[in-house]
Amino acid sequence: MDPITRQELLALLQAGTVQLIEALPPDSYAAEHLPGARNAPGPIDAELAARLAPDRQNVVVVYCSGPYCNRSKSTAEAFARLGYHDVRVYTGGKQDWAEAGLAFEGRRTHPADGTAGKEGHHAA
Numbered sequence: 001m002d003p004i005t006r007q008e009l010l011a012l013l014q015a016g017t018v019q020l021i022e023a024l025p026p027d028s029y030a031a032e033h034l035p036g037a038r039n040a041p042g043p044i045d046a047e048l049a050a051r052l053a054p055d056r057q058n059v060v061v062v063y064c065s066g067p068y069c070n071r072s073k074s075t076a077e078a079f080a081r082l083g084y085h086d087v088r089v090y091t092g093g094k095q096d097w098a099e100a101g102l103a104f105e106g107r108r109t110h111p112a113d114g115t116a117g118k119e120g121h122h123a124a
Contacts, residue, residue: 001076004061004088006096012059019053021062023075032106034063034097044078053079059086066095 004012012018013036020037022029029039038052040062053060062076072089079087090096097104 001062001073001080001087001089004090006090006092006100006102009061009090012061018059018061019055021052021060021075021079023062023064023071024069028065030106031108032094032104034094035103035105037063037105040075044075044082046082049079049082049084053084056084059088060084061088061090063090063093066093067091069093 009018009020013020020034021040022033022037023040025041026039029037029041033039040048040052044052060076060079062072062079064070064072072091072093076087076089094104
């Protein structure tokens with residue numbers, strides 16, 4: 001799987017040509033996830049892949065907590081095995097996103113902005 005940088009991911013998000021997949025447990029996803037991401041907490045089969053990433057023309061970008069998390073790589077490999085042609089891994093994951101001060105969706109935001117745990121608030 002080819003890696004993707006935060007800048008490349010932001011460009012794809014802005015263009016609307018990416019299907020973003022978080023490869024972490026449901027509680028982690030519910031707490032905070034990258035905007036527009038869908039959750040793939042475990043093994044991927046053809047049915048789940050089609051629900052998570054129905055448009056095979058778009059790039060599929062998989063991420064997890066950060067550079068030392070391997071869940072994103074194994075999930076991306078599963079999408080590739082199922083016939084998705086442009087699958088990439090955002091190795092920086094949530095850690096890189098937070099360090100850049102970018103917004104999350106979910107129950108809480110990154111604690112650095114002082115609003116952790118406040119429903120509906122997103123970092124700027």
